[in-house]
Amino acid sequence: MEQRVEIAEITEHVACMICGQQQVEGIHICDEFICEACEREIVHTDVRDAKYPFFIHRMKQMFQSKNA
Numbered sequence: 001m002e003q004r005v006e007i008a009e010i011t012e013h014v015a016c017m018i019c020g021q022q023q024v025e026g027i028h029i030c031d032e033f034i035c036e037a038c039e040r041e042i043v044h045t046d047v048r049d050a051k052y053p054f055f056i057h058r059m060k061q062m063f064q065s066k067n068a
């Protein structure tokens with residue numbers, strides 16, 4: 001019975017800070033969550049890509065809100 005509760009907590013869906021989608025697979029950075037798909041996209045996004053500033057902007061917001 002106790003194990004069941006633990007499993008429920010682990011598989012709890014968390015909203016991704018980039019796309020806002022609730023995902024289970026992903027990485028946690030400073031209490032924020034980035035889903036696997038977005039993490040992969042960030043890694044593969046070229047610095048000159050139009051999406052790159054967006055990712056940086058989102059991450060800056062994230063770190064600023066933590067320091068405030």
Ligand SMILES: [Zn+2]
Binds near residue numbers: 018
């Ligand atoms: Zn995402």
